[in-house]
Amino acid sequence: MNINHIPYLDTDKVEQHYSKKDGVPIHYVCTSAVNGGTNAMDIFYRETPHPEFGNRYFGLYINIDGNLMITNADKIEQVSFDMVDIDGTLYYSQHRHDFYTVGDVSIDGGRAYLKLSGNLTRSVKTLKVKDGKFIEEIKS
Helix, strand or coil: CCCCCCCCCCCHHHHHHHHHHHCCCCCEEEEEECCCCCCCCCCHHHHHHHHCCCEEEEEEEEEECEEEEEHHHHHHHHHHEEEEECEEEEECCCCCCCEEEECCCEEECCCCCCCEEEEEEEEEEEEEEEEEEEEEECCC
């Protein structure tokens, strides 16, 4: 699955740093707000829960004072990602007001809603994150 991500940080460096620090493999998952808001963060996954805090996902973001902050991001498994397929690559909006254009379609809304403009015939797929990977959501 080819998904276009636009992380804020150097994800390779973050993976290396936290894998060494925590002694377990860490990998980048996505950049997203988890609560439908406008504060997106780079989200990373570890297979085993953190020994002190119990979370498997953590988010890194820069706060208003310019400080790097870390937070529990386990809620990422509870949200859906509506992604637009453009020539085999999936694109998603990172947060509520993350409006951008790719080719002939614009996408907006993050986890809060999906708003498309332009070529509305583009295929939209709904995915979820499970165990650190994107899977296509099965709708009943």
